Amino acid sequence: MNTRERIQELADRIVALRDAYYRGDPLVADAEYDAVEDELRGLVAEHPDLAPDPNPLDQVGAPAVLHAPVRHSRPMLSLEKANRPEQVVAFFGRFPGQPVVVMPKLDGLSLALVYEDGRLARAVTRGDGTTGEDVTVLVRALTDGIPGRVDAPGRVEVRGEAVMLRSTFAAYNAAHPDKPLINPRGAAAGTLRAKDPATVAERRLRFFAFDLDTSSGGAETDLEEGLRTLGFTVADMRHCADADAAQAVITAVEEQRHDLDYDLDGAVLRLANRDAYAAAGTRSSSPRGALAYKFAAEEKTTVLADVVWDVGKTGKIAPVAHLEPVFVGGTTVTRATLANQEVIRARGIRIGDTVLVRRAGDVIPFVAGVLDESKRTGAEREIVPPSTCPSCAHHLTEQGNSRELFCTNVACPAQTVRRLIHWASRAAADIEAVGGVWIERLAEAGILEHPSDFYTLTKEQLLEFERIGEVSAARMIESIDSSRQVGLRRALIGLAIPLASEGTATRLCRAGFGSLEEVADAGEEKLVAVEDIGPKVAASLTEHLTRLRPELTRLRERGVSLDVREEDLPPQVVSDAPLAGKTVVVTGAISDPRSGEKVPRPTFQRLCEKAGATTASSVSANTDMLVTGAEVGASKLTKAEKLGVEVVDQGEIWRQLIAAGVA
Numbered sequence: 001m002n003t004r005e006r007i008q009e010l011a012d013r014i015v016a017l018r019d020a021y022y023r024g025d026p027l028v029a030d031a032e033y034d035a036v037e038d039e040l041r042g043l044v045a046e047h048p049d050l051a052p053d054p055n056p057l058d059q060v061g062a063p064a065v066l067h068a069p070v071r072h073s074r075p076m077l078s079l080e081k082a083n084r085p086e087q088v089v090a091f092f093g094r095f096p097g098q099p100v101v102v103m104p105k106l107d108g109l110s111l112a113l114v115y116e117d118g119r120l121a122r123a124v125t126r127g128d129g130t131t132g133e134d135v136t137v138l139v140r141a142l143t144d145g146i147p148g149r150v151d152a153p154g155r156v157e158v159r160g161e162a163v164m165l166r167s168t169f170a171a172y173n174a175a176h177p178d179k180p181l182i183n184p185r186g187a188a189a190g191t192l193r194a195k196d197p198a199t200v201a202e203r204r205l206r207f208f209a210f211d212l213d214t215s216s217g218g219a220e221t222d223l224e225e226g227l228r229t230l231g232f233t234v235a236d237m238r239h240c241a242d243a244d245a246a247q248a249v250i251t252a253v254e255e256q257r258h259d260l261d262y263d264l265d266g267a268v269l270r271l272a273n274r275d276a277y278a279a280a281g282t283r284s285s286s287p288r289g290a291l292a293y294k295f296a297a298e299e300k301t302t303v304l305a306d307v308v309w310d311v312g313k314t315g316k317i318a319p320v321a322h323l324e325p326v327f328v329g330g331t332t333v334t335r336a337t338l339a340n341q342e343v344i345r346a347r348g349i350r351i352g353d354t355v356l357v358r359r360a361g362d363v364i365p366f367v368a369g370v371l372d373e374s375k376r377t378g379a380e381r382e383i384v385p386p387s388t389c390p391s392c393a394h395h396l397t398e399q400g401n402s403r404e405l406f407c408t409n410v411a412c413p414a415q416t417v418r419r420l421i422h423w424a425s426r427a428a429a430d431i432e433a434v435g436g437v438w439i440e441r442l443a444e445a446g447i448l449e450h451p452s453d454f455y456t457l458t459k460e461q462l463l464e465f466e467r468i469g470e471v472s473a474a475r476m477i478e479s480i481d482s483s484r485q486v487g488l489r490r491a492l493i494g495l496a497i498p499l500a501s502e503g504t505a506t507r508l509c510r511a512g513f514g515s516l517e518e519v520a521d522a523g524e525e526k527l528v529a530v531e532d533i534g535p536k537v538a539a540s541l542t543e544h545l546t547r548l549r550p551e552l553t554r555l556r557e558r559g560v561s562l563d564v565r566e567e568d569l570p571p572q573v574v575s576d577a578p579l580a581g582k583t584v585v586v587t588g589a590i591s592d593p594r595s596g597e598k599v600p601r602p603t604f605q606r607l608c609e610k611a612g613a614t615t616a617s618s619v620s621a622n623t624d625m626l627v628t629g630a631e632v633g634a635s636k637l638t639k640a641e642k643l644g645v646e647v648v649d650q651g652e653i654w655r656q657l658i659a660a661g662v663a
């Protein structure tokens, strides 16, 4: 194929992909679509004379069938894309001395809101950039963050992004396993295509403003000030004086990306001054005064090679997708969850399908669905759930609307191994030197069955196994030995009681329970009296701890502490507490200045709490102080500076702790 033909092929493909995407039925993941655009852009740059006519790269969105078309006052454009720091430098070079804001590029759909004499007159989608769809009724009914009235005369147009929050998306999918949404962006777009707001009432959207036009002048020239004054929520904008500062904010936004409640696919740089932005003008499909810096994709497509049914520690049998390796959300993914039978059925997934894999943040990657069923060859296979346990062949039971499968055999070997691995995990007994493979071997040999069995293991027993030396056997025994101090909170976590979370364990300690036996004997009434513990959790605790009573006795007999540890009690704040009322975040490596010894962060946080502080794990607008140890990461510091949080060296805090008699 020659270059001319390739260019035409790419252009046709873009038109077809856009058409499907803007109708709400994408055929590929965004990353794959972007790759097609990038190839075309590259070829046209090399061979300008071969540019297709019309060139889809000069167009925005897709021509759509509009029911209530509204012409935009000025075009709603796309954004120029960048993915290298040099492009950020070049952007600053074009506008010397102009202040620039950097903000997250939210992944939703853009809306133009038109206010006339203070009243919201219309909400319009982008459409093909020139003409959009009037969605005022749906927007009024379903979108938070859009004031019905603003205090401004004449015509005011606010543009921004309507997104479905990740929490809303997750809650909707949990409540409707039979008709799951694929991703928050598609869900937002679909919501605003509904015929009747009542049918999509649970799919609430949220609006974040990023653009402002006023007819009467006089308003703030700073974009962020202008929008806030009118009462809009603005996507976090940071003023940056130069390219280095902008690059630091871009990096910080990318790092924070997973902690936010919305999807974002990049960061937008834009002239902060509204007049300068307008004066910079536009190209065929993008404004000159803005640039979109793209982040790694959180969704990709790949082939579902197989489905394996995995037995969990509570007996739940969950379908696990085995995938052809795919780079998504920053790592190579080969496995993903398929949730349960009902989700598989609702998404119509088969083995051999090209599936969309989503990995947003630290969330376990999951198979969101099949985008393009026309890719099927006929060789795809149904995903058939097992009728008996893959580990013990016990008959399975189905539970709940999602038809989750459970093996109820208490002696199921797979569950036994999972529970032992869980007991040894970091959040529980933390038996670091005995890994999963060893636990499996020991369980198979019949030496390990209950957590208490760890504590009768001897070095001699371990040495009987192949491929183990004196040194590692001794290390394993030592590691088991130090886990005897596990204590109430972590022992409860380690026993993997259904419905009881890590938070449950923490709250029981803070509520004054002195030992695991006390929790076991408390009875449901006393347990529900604890803050945030409901009747279901209380019933589960009582039922399972009663069943585990003999195991608790064995653990005790083998020298394992099930008593509350000092660090899990509510802190005793000293009088004249130097950090009273302060919310403190600790970062970096902490060490005691008197001995030079390293101090674990939780221990230091505890000291701060005794000195009156409330501790938090990440810097936010509520933080009063960032306490820094050695080797502090740049991103936390940048964030603290941006938010005006006081940064204090650990030496100063140690001085106060020692003076107050806390440390």
Ligand SMILES: NC(=O)c1ccc[n+]([C@@H]2O[C@H](COP(=O)([O-])OP(=O)(O)OC[C@H]3O[C@@H](n4cnc5c(N)ncnc54)[C@H](O)[C@@H]3O)[C@@H](O)[C@H]2O)c1
Pocket (backbone or CB within 6 Å): 017, 018, 021, 026, 027, 028, 029, 030, 031, 033, 034, 060, 061, 077, 078, 079, 103, 104, 105, 106, 107, 108, 109, 110, 111, 126, 160, 161, 210, 235, 265, 268, 292
């Ligand atoms: N999967 C597919 O087949 C397919 C097909 C077509 C397009 N797409 C995807 O759709 C997207 C659309 O591309 P595009 O070039 O039209 O638009 P874009 O998303 O790349 O950039 C412009 C849009 O960004 C949004 N935006 C979010 N935050 C913003 C901010 N702070 N400031 C300004 N704008 C902000 C606005 O909605 C604006 O319309 C791309 O991500 C592309 O991958 C996918």
Ligand SMILES: [Zn+2]
Pocket (backbone or CB within 6 Å): 311, 389, 390, 391, 392, 393, 394, 407, 408, 409, 412, 413, 414, 415
């Ligand atoms: Zn089983």
